[in-house]
Amino acid sequence: MRVEIRRLDPDLPLPRYAHPGDAGADLVTAEDVVLAPGERATVRTGVAIALPDGYAAFIHPRSGLAARSGLTVVNAPGTVDAGYRGEIKVTLLNTDTATPVKLTRGDRIAQMVVQRVERAAFVEVAELGDSARGTGGFGSTGGHAAWSERG
Numbered sequence: 099m100r101v102e103i104r105r106l107d108p109d110l111p112l113p114r115y116a117h118p119g120d121a122g123a124d125l126v127t128a129e130d131v132v133l134a135p136g137e138r139a140t141v142r143t144g145v146a147i148a149l150p151d152g153y154a155a156f157i158h159p160r161s162g163l164a165a166r167s168g169l170t171v172v173n174a175p176g177t178v179d180a181g182y183r184g185e186i187k188v189t190l191l192n193t194d195t196a197t198p199v200k201l202t203r204g205d206r207i208a209q210m211v212v213q214r215v216e217r218a219a220f221v222e223v224a225e226l227g228d229s230a231r232g233t234g235g236f237g238s239t240g241g242h243a244a245w246s247e248r249g
């Protein structure tokens with residue numbers, strides 16, 4: 099699909115899918131930033147997009163950075179609305195307890211997945227229809243061994 103994009107920073111690359119078939123296009127940071135352990139920062143990506151109605155873009159962490167450095171996206175997945183024309187930004191968090199994460203302008207920091215989204219018409223009713231799950235949630239089907247240690 100065609101998505102209009104504006105480069106707000108002429109020296110930075112556009113979001114790019116690393117391989118055919120990839121769901122996420124990598125976003126880069128427009129800023130140099132060092133995140134101390136536990137620190138977060140909202141960084142600019144140097145791009146703005148115009149998604150068609152009925153679509154949204156979701157900003158996800160990159161697994162390699164998460165696994166190797168503990169870098170994540172605080173509000174993952176971040177939601178970019180179809181109507182948003184501002185610069186796309188990413189709120190990063192260094193979840194590591196000991197090591198700072200150093201990011202250099204142009205580093206790929208997150209990935210953006212463009213998806214079709216429904217617009218719901220919320221219809222108020224007195225009773226909801228039955229379902230197999232009912233109101234069970236939050237571990238109702240069983241949990242993890244570690245849960246018992248937490249009582």
Ligand SMILES: O=c1ccn([C@H]2C[C@H](O)[C@@H](COP(=O)(O)OP(=O)(O)OP(=O)(O)O)O2)c(=O)[nH]1
Pocket residue numbers: 157173175176177178179180182185186187188189
């Ligand atoms: O990771 C993100 C999340 C959001 N946005 C932009 C695009 C999105 O359309 C807009 C609003 O995002 P959201 O609705 O999540 O934030 P909010 O705190 O509810 O702000 P608002 O009151 O502006 O909706 O901010 C980003 O650039 N990056």
Ligand SMILES: [Mg+2]
Pocket residue numbers: none
């Ligand atoms: Mg909002």
